[in-house]
Amino acid sequence: MKRLRRAFLAPAWAVIGALFLGPLALVGLYSFLTRGAYGGLGQPWTLENYTRLLDPLYGAILVRSFLMAGAATAVCLLLAFPVALWIARAGPRRNLYLQLVIIPFWTSFLVRTYAWMFLLRDTGLFNTALQALGLIDEPLPLLYTPGAVLLGLVYGFLPFMVLPVYAALERIDRNLLEASADLGARPWATLTRIVIPLSAPGIRAGAVLVFIPCLGAYLTPDLLGGGKQIMIGNLIQNQFTTARDWPFGSAVSLALMLAAMALLVLFARRGAKELL
Amino acid sequence: MSNVGPVLELRNLTKDYPGHRALDGVSLEAPPGAFYALLGPSGCGKTTTLRLIAGFEPPTAGDIFLGGERINDRRPYERNVSTVFQNYALFPHLTVRGNVEYGLRRRGFDGLERRVREVLELVQLTGKDSRYPSEISGGERQRAALARSLVLAPDVLLLDEPLSALDPNLRKQVRAELKQLQRRVGITFLFVTHDQEEALSLSDRVAVMHRGRIEQIGAPEDVYLRPRTRFVASFLGAVNWLDGAGIRPEATRISRTAPAAGTRSLPATVERCVFLGNCLQVEARLATGQTVVAETSRLDGGFTAGESVHLWWRAADELLFPAEG
Numbered sequence: 001m002k003r004l005r006r007a008f009l010a011p012a013w014a015v016i017g018a019l020f021l022g023p024l025a026l027v028g029l030y031s032f033l034t035r036g037a038y039g040g041l042g043q044p045w046t047l048e049n050y051t052r053l054l055d056p057l058y059g060a061i062l063v064r065s066f067l068m069a070g071a072a073t074a075v076c077l078l079l080a081f082p083v084a085l086w087i088a089r090a091g092p093r094r095n096l097y098l099q100l101v102i103i104p105f106w107t108s109f110l111v112r113t114y115a116w117m118f119l120l121r122d123t124g125l126f127n128t129a130l131q132a133l134g135l136i137d138e139p140l141p142l143l144y145t146p147g148a149v150l151l152g153l154v155y156g157f158l159p160f161m162v163l164p165v166y167a168a169l170e171r172i173d174r175n176l177l178e179a180s181a182d183l184g185a186r187p188w189a190t191l192t193r194i195v196i197p198l199s200a201p202g203i204r205a206g207a208v209l210v211f212i213p214c215l216g217a218y219l220t221p222d223l224l225g226g227g228k229q230i231m232i233g234n235l236i237q238n239q240f241t242t243a244r245d246w247p248f249g250s251a252v253s254l255a256l257m258l259a260a261m262a263l264l265v266l267f268a269r270r271g272a273k274e275l276l
Numbered sequence: 277m278s279n280v281g282p283v284l285e286l287r288n289l290t291k292d293y294p295g296h297r298a299l300d301g302v303s304l305e306a307p308p309g310a311f312y313a314l315l316g317p318s319g320c321g322k323t324t325t326l327r328l329i330a331g332f333e334p335p336t337a338g339d340i341f342l343g344g345e346r347i348n349d350r351r352p353y354e355r356n357v358s359t360v361f362q363n364y365a366l367f368p369h370l371t372v373r374g375n376v377e378y379g380l381r382r383r384g385f386d387g388l389e390r391r392v393r394e395v396l397e398l399v400q401l402t403g404k405d406s407r408y409p410s411e412i413s414g415g416e417r418q419r420a421a422l423a424r425s426l427v428l429a430p431d432v433l434l435l436d437e438p439l440s441a442l443d444p445n446l447r448k449q450v451r452a453e454l455k456q457l458q459r460r461v462g463i464t465f466l467f468v469t470h471d472q473e474e475a476l477s478l479s480d481r482v483a484v485m486h487r488g489r490i491e492q493i494g495a496p497e498d499v500y501l502r503p504r505t506r507f508v509a510s511f512l513g514a515v516n517w518l519d520g521a522g523i524r525p526e527a528t529r530i531s532r533t534a535p536a537a538g539t540r541s542l543p544a545t546v547e548r549c550v551f552l553g554n555c556l557q558v559e560a561r562l563a564t565g566q567t568v569v570a571e572t573s574r575l576d577g578g579f580t581a582g583e584s585v586h587l588w589w590r591a592a593d594e595l596l597f598p599a600e601g
Contacts, residue, residue: 175365178332181352182359183379183424193378197369 031250039244049251058235058252065231068146068221069214072153073161076210077203079154080161084202085195087162088169098166101159113152113223120148120224144226152220157213161206168202169195208267212260232256281344283308283464284329284357284432289338291324291488298324300488301338306432306466306481311458313475314468316485317511322468325485326434329466330359342431353382358425359434363441364417366409372396372420373405379428395427398457415446422454426461435467439474451478472512476500484508502595509595516568518542522595528570529588530558530579541588544568546579560587 031049036042052058087097104112119125122139130136142148172195180190196203218233227234232252239249282305291299299321306312314322328335331352340347347355358379366375376392385391396402399419409417418438425433438454439447455478458465469475475482476496483493484507492504503509506522515522535541544560547567555571558579562568568587579585 173363173365175361175363176367178330178352179359179361179365179367180378181332182330182357183428184353184382185378186353186382189382194367 027250027253029250030247031254033247035245035247039246041246046247049248050255052248053251053255061230061232061235064229065215065233068149068153068229068231069211069217071150072157072214073207073211075150075154076158076161077165077207080158080165080206081203084162084166084169087166088172094170098163101162104159109156110219113156113219116148116152116155117143117223120151143224144228146225146229148224149221149229149231152224153214153217156220157210160209160213164205164209165199165202168199168205172198204267208264211263215260216256280307282306282341283310283343284466285341286325286329287339287341289325289328289340290336291321291328291333292336297488299328299335302485302488302490303338304483304490304493306464308464309462310464310481311455311479312464312466313479313482314466314485315470315472315475315482315511317470320485321488322470322485323436326359326436326466326468329355329432330357330434331355356428356430357432357434358428358430359436360418360421360425360438362436362438364409364421366417366420366424368409371406371408372401372412372423375409375420375424376405376427379424383428391427395423398426398460399423414442415450418442418450422457426463430463432464432466435465437469438467439469439471447474454478476512484511486511504597506597509597514569515595516570517566518568518589520596522597523589523593524595525557525569525571526555527589527593528568530560530570530572531586531588532583533586535586535588539588539590540594541586542568544585544587546581546583546585548581549579551578560585562587 030041032045032047034042034044034046034048053062083101087094087101090097117124120142121127122141122143124142126142127136127139131139176194176198177190180194181187185193215231216233216236217231218237221227221229221231221234222237225231230238236249236252236256239245239252243249284306286302286304289299289302290297302321302325304312314325316322324333327333329340331347331350331354335348342355342357367378370378373392373396376395377388380388380391392405393402396405399422401416401419401423404412404416404420409420412420418441422438439450442450451474467478479496481493482496482499484491484499486505486507492499492508494502499508500512503512503522509515509522514525516525516528529535542562544562546558546560548559550557550559551574552571554574556574556576556578558570558572560568560570570587
């Protein structure tokens with residue numbers, strides 16, 4: 001019986017080992033090596049890649065990434081909560097609306113991000129429309145700004161907030177809302193005292209699902225930020241491509257991963273089970 | 277409110293849902309301090325009535341008066357009524373105390389501490405105040421839900437099948453407690469049930485509902501002994517239908533010898549005799565093939581299957597429905 005169980009789990013372990021644990025070990029290994037003369041890997045073993053992270057230059061990138069991911073998470077929550085609440089109360093049409101939330105996933109994230117570039121650039125839809133209406137004379141600088149990056153992140157990760165929050169809201173017994181009103185609570189009090197506390201598991205799950213990928217985002221800041229407002233993801237990418245400094249890129253990757261895990265552990269104290 | 281008018285009055289209350297009428301002209305008056313039962317089978321509109329009074333849904337037509345004031349257009353949080361839900365609907369993230377304080381805080385009452393303590397004492401939940409709903413028993417949950425509503429001193433307490441979520445052994449005990457509690461607090465209780473025994477034993481007034489209408493309103497003895505319709509007669513207890521009249525099994529007598537003149541009787545053959553502990557239930561078949569059930573005292577001796585007997589009853593025990601034709 002035990003042997004059989006192991007046999008059935010073997011493929012899964014093989015995939016996890018070959019595609020996840022193996023590469024991770026490699027990255028860990030690289031992070032303690034020195035950059036070779038022509039960009040490869042070289043000796044000696046060193047901790048310098050990690051000490052370099054303390055440089056204020058990288059600290060600023062780290063802070064900016066956390067701020068950007070935090071802002072994206074907050075905006076996602078503010079936008080997703082009303083939507084999720086509305087869907088949860090939509091009755092038999094819920095499934096249709098949920099499908100609509102998921103529809104963007106039918107197209108590649110890259111293509112959708114490019115679409116935003118076309119909308120936001122100087123000759124894009126927004127600027128031409130505003131100019132045609134005579135509201136502005138010069139095109140507004142929309143693209144290649146922190147705002148554009150935030151917009152792209154919110155747009156990209158909004159469904160990851162809507163779905164868990166919806167799932168939590170949908171589970172709330174309607175009678176509890178009626179009981180709250182019955183006991184004298186106005187709608188706002190019912191929202192803040194009953195609905196939000198009871199949907200906290202969904203909010204936490206959504207926050208993690210949005211924050212962590214935003215923290216490591218690379219495509220959105222690259223395309224919509226124009227490489228001016230680089231985030232950790234771009235830093236890592238640079239190290240592996242332009243800078244050809246794999247050891248440092250590996251160190252940054254691992255540092256990012258550890259930071260994300262630390263955050264998860266922090267959340268896990270309040271029930272990581274909800275995420276699974 | 278010093279006048280003796282009804283604390284709650286429903287006038288021609290009607291509620292339509294797409295495709296069906298849940299309530300069809302329901303009118304009733306609940307006097308202050310009454311223990312009022314809305315009795316009926318599922319789907320008869322009794323829970324809808326409660327929801328309209330609480331304000332969870334608007335009536336299609338008709339009026340609701342509370343203490344003489346029309347409250348149709350008030351939101352649930354503006355009505356001084358409170359509901360004990362069938363599943364209690366206790367807030368799972370709040371303790372017993374948090375649940376009881378909830379309404380007081382929303383209404384900005386003072387003297388929170390004292391009032392909470394008093395009501396927890398009243399429902400015998402002292403010492404359980406820091407437990408969460410998931411940490412207390414079903415009976416305790418029911419009492420917590422009662423406390424949460426009673427602490428607000430509502431004009432009318434609405435109870436939706438308050439005993440149905442309890443296990444049957446507990447039900448009779450809680451029934452007695454509920455009755456006692458109502459007498460102590462003196463608040464008008466309007467409770468919904470499909471259990472006729474519950475309605476008869478608890479309430480001082482029963483409205484029997486059927487298909488969105490009230491069939492009869494009266495004291496428990498009235499609706500049981502003098503039902504106005506066949507529906508009321510059969511919903512409140514078993515009935516033998518003989519020659520267009522209804523006779524309750526306990527009023528149906530059975531004897532081996534021909535009964536005295538002046539009583540009504542029919543010959544029958546005993547099919548079965550079941551020992552029920554406090555009585556014997558005899559099933560007998562008439563010449564027409566109809567089966568009649570009679571409950572007789574164990575002390576009168578048993579009957580055996582196949583025996584020829586006489587079924588008889590007093591004219592006064594007949595339930596008649598001339599209005600129904």
